Amino acid sequence: MQNYSYDDTYFLPLDPKTHEIAISTEDLNVYYGDKQAIFDASLPFERFKITALIGASGSGKSTYLRSLNRMNDNIASARVTGKIMYRDLDINGDGIDTYEMRKHIGMVFQRPNPFAKSIYDNITFAPKRHGLKDKAKLDELVETTLKEAALWDQVKDDLHQSALALSGGQAQRLCIARSIAMKPDILLLDEPASALDPISTSTVEETLLRLRDNYTIIIVTHNMQQAARISDYTAFFHLGHVLEFNETKKIFTAPKIKATEDYVSGHFG
Amino acid sequence: MNAKRADKIATAVLYVMSGIIVLILALLLFYILFNGVPHISWHFLTAPAESFQKGGGIGVQLFNSFYLLFLSMLISTPISIWAGIYLSEYAKPNRLTNIVRTSIEVLSSLPSVVVGLFGFLVFAVQAGFGFSILSGALALTVFNLPLLTRNVEDSLRSVAFTQREAGLSLGLSRWETVIHVVLPEALPGIITGMILSAGRVFGEAAALIYTAGQSAPALDFTNWNPFYIASPLNPMRPAETLAVHIWKINSEGIIPDATAVSAGASAVLIIAVLLFNILARLIGNKVYKRSTGL
Numbered sequence: 001m002q003n004y005s006y007d008d009t010y011f012l013p014l015d016p017k018t019h020e021i022a023i024s025t026e027d028l029n030v031y032y033g034d035k036q037a038i039f040d041a042s043l044p045f046e047r048f049k050i051t052a053l054i055g056a057s058g059s060g061k062s063t064y065l066r067s068l069n070r071m072n073d074n075i076a077s078a079r080v081t082g083k084i085m086y087r088d089l090d091i092n093g094d095g096i097d098t099y100e101m102r103k104h105i106g107m108v109f110q111r112p113n114p115f116a117k118s119i120y121d122n123i124t125f126a127p128k129r130h131g132l133k134d135k136a137k138l139d140e141l142v143e144t145t146l147k148e149a150a151l152w153d154q155v156k157d158d159l160h161q162s163a164l165a166l167s168g169g170q171a172q173r174l175c176i177a178r179s180i181a182m183k184p185d186i187l188l189l190d191e192p193a194s195a196l197d198p199i200s201t202s203t204v205e206e207t208l209l210r211l212r213d214n215y216t217i218i219i220v221t222h223n224m225q226q227a228a229r230i231s232d233y234t235a236f237f238h239l240g241h242v243l244e245f246n247e248t249k250k251i252f253t254a255p256k257i258k259a260t261e262d263y264v265s266g267h268f269g
Numbered sequence: 270m271n272a273k274r275a276d277k278i279a280t281a282v283l284y285v286m287s288g289i290i291v292l293i294l295a296l297l298l299f300y301i302l303f304n305g306v307p308h309i310s311w312h313f314l315t316a317p318a319e320s321f322q323k324g325g326g327i328g329v330q331l332f333n334s335f336y337l338l339f340l341s342m343l344i345s346t347p348i349s350i351w352a353g354i355y356l357s358e359y360a361k362p363n364r365l366t367n368i369v370r371t372s373i374e375v376l377s378s379l380p381s382v383v384v385g386l387f388g389f390l391v392f393a394v395q396a397g398f399g400f401s402i403l404s405g406a407l408a409l410t411v412f413n414l415p416l417l418t419r420n421v422e423d424s425l426r427s428v429a430f431t432q433r434e435a436g437l438s439l440g441l442s443r444w445e446t447v448i449h450v451v452l453p454e455a456l457p458g459i460i461t462g463m464i465l466s467a468g469r470v471f472g473e474a475a476a477l478i479y480t481a482g483q484s485a486p487a488l489d490f491t492n493w494n495p496f497y498i499a500s501p502l503n504p505m506r507p508a509e510t511l512a513v514h515i516w517k518i519n520s521e522g523i524i525p526d527a528t529a530v531s532a533g534a535s536a537v538l539i540i541a542v543l544l545f546n547i548l549a550r551l552i553g554n555k556v557y558k559r560s561t562g563l
Contacts, residue, residue: 126436
């Protein structure tokens with residue numbers, strides 16, 4: 001593989017006056033045991049925009065994403081240093097209630113992981129645990145979130161059927177509906193379409209584009225066309241380093257650095 | 270030898286080996302049922318055992334077996350679920366966890382007669398429970414707990430890691446995720462394991478000979494006050510179980526129809542264990558369907 005200098009980078013500055021920042025990281029480092037997986041990653045994520053994280057396998061983009069809502073806390077050997085600023089609060093700090101924080105920063109995973117419960121219960125389960133008991137409100141929540149995730153028309157007659165009977169694409173949209181039922185500010189998606197066929201993928205993409213009106217979305221993707229189709233900003237990861245952050249159309253038409261250019265044009269490695 | 274031929278031979282060997290296992294089971298079952306079933310009657314199942322005459326039944330022993338099983342499951346189920354949850358969800362991979370796991374493995378491989386003697390010394394003698402249902406239930410718990418814990422741990426582990434991540438990503442605590450997401454999904458496996466181990470416990474003799482005792486005093490089935498000495502529910506009375514009864518009449522029985530009683534009791538025991546196994550499957554499937562809605 002060709003060696004790229006980690007000093008040859010480009011970061012588009014986002015002026016906070018014109019671009020409201022929903023969440024950002026400052027010098028984020030992630031270690032698995034002795035091995036460092038992310039090096040000093042500093043990125044801003046604009047509110048109500050889609051930011052794509054791209055890079056080859058092992059570039060650290062998923063690791064970085066999972067740090068944002070501290071899912072790496074569950075991995076015993078993982079250690080995360082640096083700041084994650086959300087509403088003027090460093091959520092990587094010690095005193096943070098991670099459970100409360102994750103209500104604001106939701107996540108959708110690579111493989112659809114609906115609970116082994118009914119479609120209805122999949123959506124209402126967490127809100128109920130957090131204290132929403134009113135039946136009419138729960139019904140409404142199920143309908144609105146399923147509509148937002150473009151699944152309502154297909155499942156409205158089977159709400160009490162098992163979610164395990166859904167197809168992969170439907171299950172993934174249910175997982176998206178389940179996440180937005182918590183009314184999060186930010187939605188993290190870790191390659192949400194990589195296990196899906198092209199038709200399901202495009203439905204999920206349409207769903208994300210619609211959700212952009214109300215949510216800040218950060219998506220990891222292997223699929224560069226997908227990044228180009230749906231994202232506003234793109235960050236390029238290489239071996240744990242963020243090398244370029246720019247508007248998506250710039251990344252794909254006029255990348256600032258050689259590594260990005262090689263990656264998006266397929267001359268990588 | 271070409272690959273196709275090798276595969277054919279391997280298949281044949283595997284068939285024969287599996288066939289031998291099935292054959293052994295079938296022969297055993299056939300032999301026990303053929304000899305025992307003719308002796309089973311309502312009288313046999315309900316009458317108390319005779320000491321010197323023929324015509325005795327196994328009513329008290331049958332009741333004792335179920336009651337002992339019930340008490341032992343009552344003690345071991347909660348412990349094994351807590352321990353299993355700890356090992357599967359909370360224990361960090363360190364030395365302490367390794368020690369706990371190794372202890373469980375060693376405990377599960379202890380011969381049941383050793384557990385019985387241990388139970389005799391600790392529960393019957395030291396703790397002063399004497400030959401009693403309580404001593405027996407505690408000995409069975411020692412015998413059963415490691416396997417139950419292992420079963421709970423394995424059932425929980427078989428639930429995909431992504432389910433836990435799903436729960437956590439919705440702002441649920443780890444405890445809520447375990448109790449409301451992981452445990453319900455593991456429940457069919459846990460219940461199946463519980464019932465299967467109930468079958469094992471039901472047929473256990475060696476661990477009970479020195480703990481629950483070898484005598485079955487007549488019970489007064491009209492008095493259910495657990496503190497009354499002849500009450501069926503009294504946990505402090507000695508209680509010979511079905512399996513112990515079979516062992517006793519074969520080793521020192523002086524009733525004239527010992528062979529027949531033994532054959533009949535064995536058949537009842539086997540049928541009960543078979544029922545536990547069938548029940549385990551049925552209930553496991555049903556709980557799975559109910560909890561997943563499939």
